[in-house]
Amino acid sequence: MSKGEFAIIGTGEVPCGNYPERSEFEIAYTVARQAIQDAGIDKNDIGAVLCAQHIMSNPDNDYNTEMVFGRLPEAIGAKGCKVTCMTSSGGASSFSLRKTAEGILHSGETDTVLVVHAQRFSTFTPNEQAKYFSIAGSDVEWEVPYGMTYNALAAMITQAYMNITGTTIEQIAAVCVANRKWAMLQPNAMFNQKEITVEKVLNARMVSYPLTTLMCNVLGDGGSAFIMTTAEKARKVCDKPVYILGEASDYSHRTITRAGMRDFATMAEYLAPIAKRAFERSGLGPEDMDIFQIYGSYPCIQLIIMDALGLWEPGTTGALVASGETSPGGKYPVTTNGEALSFGHTGTGVGIALLVESVRQLQGKAGKAQVEGARFIIENTGGGAFMDCHFTVLGNQIPG
Amino acid sequence: MKKHEPISIETIKAMMNLTDEDLKKPLPKPTKWSQPFWDAAKEHRLVLRKCSKCGFIDHPPYLYCTNCHSDEHQWIEASGKGTLFAYAINYFGVPFPFWADLPYVLGMVDLPEGPRMISNIVECDFDKLANGMELEVVFDDVSEEITLPKWRPVKK
Numbered sequence: 092m093s094k095g096e097f098a099i100i101g102t103g104e105v106p107c108g109n110y111p112e113r114s115e116f117e118i119a120y121t122v123a124r125q126a127i128q129d130a131g132i133d134k135n136d137i138g139a140v141l142c143a144q145h146i147m148s149n150p151d152n153d154y155n156t157e158m159v160f161g162r163l164p165e166a167i168g169a170k171g172c173k174v175t176c177m178t179s180s181g182g183a184s185s186f187s188l189r190k191t192a193e194g195i196l197h198s199g200e201t202d203t204v205l206v207v208h209a210q211r212f213s214t215f216t217p218n219e220q221a222k223y224f225s226i227a228g229s230d231v232e233w234e235v236p237y238g239m240t241y242n243a244l245a246a247m248i249t250q251a252y253m254n255i256t257g258t259t260i261e262q263i264a265a266v267c268v269a270n271r272k273w274a275m276l277q278p279n280a281m282f283n284q285k286e287i288t289v290e291k292v293l294n295a296r297m298v299s300y301p302l303t304t305l306m307c308n309v310l311g312d313g314g315s316a317f318i319m320t321t322a323e324k325a326r327k328v329c330d331k332p333v334y335i336l337g338e339a340s341d342y343s344h345r346t347i348t349r350a351g352m353r354d355f356a357t358m359a360e361y362l363a364p365i366a367k368r369a370f371e372r373s374g375l376g377p378e379d380m381d382i383f384q385i386y387g388s389y390p391c392i393q394l395i396i397m398d399a400l401g402l403w404e405p406g407t408t409g410a411l412v413a414s415g416e417t418s419p420g421g422k423y424p425v426t427t428n429g430e431a432l433s434f435g436h437t438g439t440g441v442g443i444a445l446l447v448e449s450v451r452q453l454q455g456k457a458g459k460a461q462v463e464g465a466r467f468i469i470e471n472t473g474g475g476a477f478m479d480c481h482f483t484v485l486g487n488q489i490p491g
Numbered sequence: 492m493k494k495h496e497p498i499s500i501e502t503i504k505a506m507m508n509l510t511d512e513d514l515k516k517p518l519p520k521p522t523k524w525s526q527p528f529w530d531a532a533k534e535h536r537l538v539l540r541k542c543s544k545c546g547f548i549d550h551p552p553y554l555y556c557t558n559c560h561s562d563e564h565q566w567i568e569a570s571g572k573g574t575l576f577a578y579a580i581n582y583f584g585v586p587f588p589f590w591a592d593l594p595y596v597l598g599m600v601d602l603p604e605g606p607r608m609i610s611n612i613v614e615c616d617f618d619k620l621a622n623g624m625e626l627e628v629v630f631d632d633v634s635e636e637i638t639l640p641k642w643r644p645v646k647k
Contacts, residue, residue: 218507218587225586232519233551234609236639238581238589243597246579251599254577254622296495299597300580307584346551348599348607353576 094373095489097193098325098332099317101130102447106279107313107435111213115145115154116166118209118314123167126205126316129456132328135171137318138201140164141188143208144179146438147215147223154209163207173200181474182388184208185442186340186481192319193335202324208440209314224310228476230346242307244347244476245389246299248358252391253301255354255406260301262409264292266390267305267432269418274429276419276460277448281311281435289413308388311435315447322489333453336467337373337484339365347476362399366469366482370401373484374491375467377402380484382424382452382462383417384445384470388431396471396480397425424462427452442472446483453487497582500591509587516588518637524554527566532638535630537569539604550606571628573600573642578612578620600626600642614643 103125105118119142127134142158155177164172174195180187192204212220228241252258271287274280287305295303325332343361344350352361370376377400387393394412398405402423411417417425428434428448431441449468451457467486473479503509521529524540531538540552543565547558555562576599585593596612612620613629626642633639 216507218509218513221584221586225584226517230551230609231517232522232525235517235586236519236633236637237597237609237611237641238585238592238595239597239609240581240585242584243579243581247577247597247599250579251577251622297582298584300582300594302579304583348550348609353607 094336095322095334097196097319098322098329098334099319099450100325100329100332101126101128101132101318102315102450103129103317104279104315104444104447105313107311107437107444108281109213110211110312113211113312115209115211115314116157116162118211118312119158119163119207120166122209122314122316123163123205123207126318127167130318130329132203132318134167134169136203137164137169137205138171139174139192139195139204140167140169140172141175141191141204141206142177143184143188143206143439143443144177145210147212147219149214169205171201179439180479181439182386182442183472183474183479183481184439185446186338186472186483188443189319189335189446196319196321202321204319205316206319206443207314207316208437208443210438210440211312212310212438213312220310233346233348240299242299242302245307245392246302248395248477249389249391250301251354252395256409258394258406258409260293261289262413263301263306263390263394264289265409265413266393267292269412269415270426270429270433272418273427273460274433276458277428277434278458279313280429280433281309282429282433302389306390306432308431308436311437313435313437313440313444315440315444317443317447317450331454331487333450334486334489335483336375336486336489337369337371338481339368339372340479340481341365342479344478345475350477358395359398359405362396362480363401365480366399366401369469369482369484373486375484375486377469380467380469381465382427382449382468384449384468385426386430386442386445386470386472388436388441390432392477393426393430400469419460427457427460427462445470445472449485453485497593503587503590507587514588516633517586518634524552528552529637531566532630532640533636535638537571537628537640538566539569539602539606540564541567548605550608567604569602569604569628573602573608573626573628575599575612575620575622575624575626576601576607577622580617596620598626598642608640610639611641612643613641619644
């Protein structure tokens, strides 16, 4: 990919939360039409439709099977569709979907790709959800038999990070508070009604020491969509396209015990070169960023990702967040949709929601959460048991 | 931090309509390449797969050496010593079969042989857990077929 070769021109999103009556199909069809309308294009211009994976399946009408078998282009009447498929890398899906879209655009078969995510958890019983999601990040042979959970994995990383960097539990809690403040400005966020405080986060029920319930993300039903085109087409059909300026990736492991970075406090040393490559490819640096869309799913992971950006001394980002500088009105807006912790965890859609929010910000469509004059954003995504990391620099202009 | 009353397994069982089947603990299902590890564990021995060509120790083990792709390997006896890299204490929100064990400790254990393992830290005082503390392996015969290696603090 060369700098600014591709652009996103429109987005769609439904509220995240508990909506058992709203099927995953309804979500997909709704966000698809929203994105088409937002982009201001004809639906028949869409030449490829890509779907994100739905987590867990409904045996009576399996969304994944339907999407793999081409339900979506038919349902939305995309008469010009030539390619449809599902692409998944769990939490990193926003990245792998976009990479797939770039490949299709590169092939020349079409210049317009629609990407859709939809997820409904609320029809599964708590037991089914617990069975699937509490252990999805863990190895079934080597970890699950010990009662390992996703939350415990994040708790161990948090415990090690605090131990080595001196970051306090109050600073970890401050990340949740900052995320909530942003979510309060988001009409589609799951938790946008009540502010939280550091004290409230610390006094919530202990889940996996040192993490309380308010430090763990909550699963919610939701979905979003975006439309990607070549920059050339974007300029013709859109007033404010959002260009992909630079991307970089790395994969580390499936099983956390085999992670390349042995010391989680210096995880930033592993992540920093990835961010650096993305910046280099964009021709920009961290100091040029107006917003930092950080995806961690847990507060400590957000800090570790921030540590890697090259703007702050690793280990000091907890204090930065506690100072309020990453909250609305602060100097460094971080994670402006409230992320998995307050927007809600929609399975493979957390990163897609952050990407969609990035596009809204750069198009000046972010409503109350709008960061005035935002031009450039760095965002990250990753999946599994923190198996990989992808950084992307986005902008509403292509720097020289 | 505030103390929250634990929710008993009986309450959870009634609340979630759980059957005995739902409360059965998941056990490792050994693969062709991990079977020797579990066979040794059953004999209360901790072994690791070491490549005979390049010397790399793979844990978890795979079909062939992940470093050089050689099939040739031997199972070496581990020292049974380890150090605690990090830990978490589960209090809530665990899969139901583990509910009755709450609270319990999960740790990342670094072996002097190289690998890191996730396991339970047992026979320990929660307040005395510390990163870097010395641990030794113990064996928990959880079924006729499966023994889980676990770790406890070394008594000084």
